[in-house]
Amino acid sequence: MKDALHNIYRNQSLIYKTFLFICATALVVYLFPKAGKFKYEFQKGKPWQYENLYAPFDFPILKTEKEIEEEKAAVKAGFVPYYSYNANMISTVISNYKTEYPKVFQNKNLERAGQEFLTRIYTDGVIADDEPLPDSRFINLVKGNEVSTLAKDKLIRMKDLEKALFHYLEQRKLSAFQKDFYLLFESIVQPNVSQNKELSDKALKEELDNIYTTKGTVERGKRIILNGEVVEGEKYEILHSLKREYESHLWKGTNYYWILFGYIILVTLTFIMLFLFLRKYRPQILQDNTKVTFIFVNIIVMVFVTTIAVKYDGAYVYMVPLCILPIILKAFFDPRLGLFVHVLTVLLLGFIVPNSFEYIFLQIIAGMVTILTVSELYRRANLFVSVGQITLVYMITYFAFTVIHEGNLDNILWLNFGLFVLNGLATLFAQPLIYIYEKLFGLVSDVSLLELSDTNSRLLKELSDKAPGTFHHSLQVANLAEAAANEVGANAMLVRVGAMYHDIGKMNNAIYFTENQTTGVNPHDEISPEESARIIINHVLDGIEIARKNNLPDRIIDFIRTHHGTSTVYYFYKKQLENDPDANIEDYRYPGPIPFSKETAIVMMSDAVEAASKSLKNPNYGAINDFVEKIISKQIEGGQFLNANITFKEIESVKKVLKQKLTNIYHLRVEYPE
Structure with missing residues (x-):
């Protein structure tokens, strides 16, 4: 187990x-469409490039989208909508008529004429002015459980009540009573026909659903198209139908x-x-x-x-x-x-x-x-x-x-x-x-690298304040490493940012690093070489801790971890040997790891060369050439680049750039006259 x-x-x-x-x-x-792939590719207006094709099974010929839309439009144009007829309204209106009639007329003989008019208009129905009527000539009128087709112009609009009344009274030679009758009917006549939208929508949907999407069938074995024939017209429609049927047919059973x-x-x-x-x-x-x-x-x-x-x-x-x-x-x-x-x-x-x-x-x-x-x-x-x-x-x-x-x-x-x-x-x-x-x-893009390279960022400002010498050294290393990265095709932006942050751990004990000592007092003189080495080595671990607290990306922290690899603080080791010949060199070795990319290897070389260049007493081209070769050769001998994807040819290119840049930095100027 x-x-x-x-x-x-x-x-x-x-x-x-x-x-x-x-x-x-x-x-x-799972995201793929649940349909098979038709094994033939064809395009409208192009020749059929395959063997003669025969129908593999019976299948329907599908109508085109345009044909279906045209049929739907025809159905909608010819659709007869449904209207509901309220049969109870006529009895209510006549009852109101009998109640109101004596208030307007004293002549009993006219009462029958008015009642006859009401019966006539309510036989087909009265509809409100704002009730919509279709463009078609007819409507379906629902009376109870029966449906009858009625010409829509037989319905009386409320606004047409006066015209219908006057026409009726003229036929009865009762035109003298037009105004009185209209005043009476205007108050009691109510619409009894209204649109039945629910029933109309249901009926229209049924008609649309009944539209056939096919227009014939192709029997199995029938020739569809010959090799070289142009795919167009009916042949295109049949091929398109076969493709649709084929793709849906495939996803059945096993x-x-x-x-x-x-x-x-x-x-x-x-x-x-x-x-x-x-x-x-x-x-x-x-x-x-x-x-x-x-x-x-x-x-x-x-x-x-x-x-x-x-x-x-x-x-x-x-x-x-x-x-x-x-x-x-x-x-x-x-x-x-x-x-x-x-x-x-x-x-x-x-x-x-x-x-x-x-x-x-x-x-x-x-x-x-x-x-x-x-x-x-x-x-x-x-x-x-x-x-x-x-x-x-x-x-x-x-x-x-x-x-x-x-x-x-x-x-x-x-x-x-x-x-x-x-x-x-x-x-x-x-x-x-x-x-x-x-x-x-947790990835890093060039956009983030550009933001991190800003020297006004909080962490770099803090480094500049607490360890100005280290800050200047980091900028110099960044310039050298960036130039070298451009030469060998590495990520120059990543190299520059990594170099700018590689020594941030020195902020914790800035005075113990020579580039920050401005008074001539060296605190290492007061402590043992072993303790000095521990302080120097710890700047890597301190840097990692500071970087994590400030949420620096892991790709930048990699430069902090690897810029010394597993090299030794050789100065203090030699000093300790003078007092203790049995001193263990492992106590003076950086924890590593060694560089594991081209970019981290370039920063290691640039850092070592830039730091050592400060000790050159006569920085001419010959001296710079020798010390660059010496430092990088020592790193190679120490196996510092074994895990980095950098070749010897690229290392030579890096050396060349470092030599050229340092020569430009330390070139002699002409002496100006006083």
Whole structure:
């Protein structure tokens, strides 16, 4: 049991990556559309490039979206809405009429005429002025449980009551009583017909649902298209119908599991390629679980966002800012990794998006432009310029595809150009997203490095106040290391910032370091060499502690930990040997670790050379050349660069830069006359 737990602990990084691999694969496959892929690619107006195609099974010919919309519009235009008829209203109105009639008329003979008029208008119905009527000629009138079709002009509007009354009285030769009757009817006549919106909506929905989405069938074995025939007209509609039926037909029965198995294999291969790339070209990233997780999270986010866009509307895939992916990966890692991950992600998205070839071509070209143009993100204008170039490439590529497919500009979708503009605007979100990722994953981008390099930052101001000599030394080391990093292709910004903070631990005991001694009094003279060595060595541990309290990124703390490697405080060791020949050299050795990157190795060399250069009595080119060779050769002999990915050729380039820079610093000036 103990051995098993030990093996788990020893291989915890591998176990985590395996778990991450399985989870990422499962999540991406889950996001994939639940439909098979038609094995033929075809485009309207282009020749059929495959063998003669015959119907593999019976399938219906689907109507086009335009045809369905036209039928729906025809149904809506010819739809007869429903109106409810209130039969109780007539008895109420006549009752009120009999009550009010004696108050207006004394002639009993006229009462029957008025009642007859009310019966006539309520036979078809009275409708309120604000009640809507359809454009169609007829309505469906619901009386109890019966429905009858009625011409809408037979309904009496309240505003037309006077006209209908006057016409009726003229026919009865009772025009003399028009005003009196109207005053009476105006107060008692009430609408009894109203729109039944619920029943109308239900009936309309049923009619729309009954629209057939097909227009015939193709029987199994029937020839669909011959090799070389142009895909257009009815042939295009049949091929499109076959594709839809084929894709839905595949996800039935055991086919579901086979297709799912195929998806798993392809996604697994994609992620294996990513791991192989990291193993061969970026082993330091592969060893860092946080960085590997970061890469997978970005891939999954892009797949998720694209899936949502496709489900909502296929055209919206052009609005998904996929170029954010290479921008972010380039900001945190390097362009080569950014482009590789971008290409793998685009290949995965090919299973999701419509017109996959066009999409893959478009996004890969855009990704290449992103990698080639986006640089120095800490300069705000650079991102805007790059996004403009990316958007332009999107538009040009889409325009070219449209011209190829259509042969003209008649059917170009100008809306997609607007989507590309929105894509560019969304890509600008890369800046705040980089900041969010820095906080979530503890990574460092060039933007953060630029902020850390500000000498007015609180920590560097404190270093300047407490240890001004160390601060000046750090600036000199930063200048030397940055120049060397540029020469060998290392991250110059990271090197500069690491050099500026590498000695912050000296603030705790600044007076014990010679660059801060201004009075000529050396406190080491009052203590033993062993205690002096401990104070000198502790500045590394103190620096790490100060850095963590001030939330410096781990990539900067690495420079503090490694800038002396496992070298010794040789001066105090030699001094101790004079008093104690049996002194243990390990008590005078820095705790390490040794540099494990090109950048930390450059800072180690620059720090040692800059500090030792202060002891040169005659700093001419020959002396500088000899002492640089001596110091760096001693570091190589001590195995300080065994873990750093720096070559002997690059070390020679670093030496050359250091010699040149120190020569420029210590060059002799002409003596000015008094």
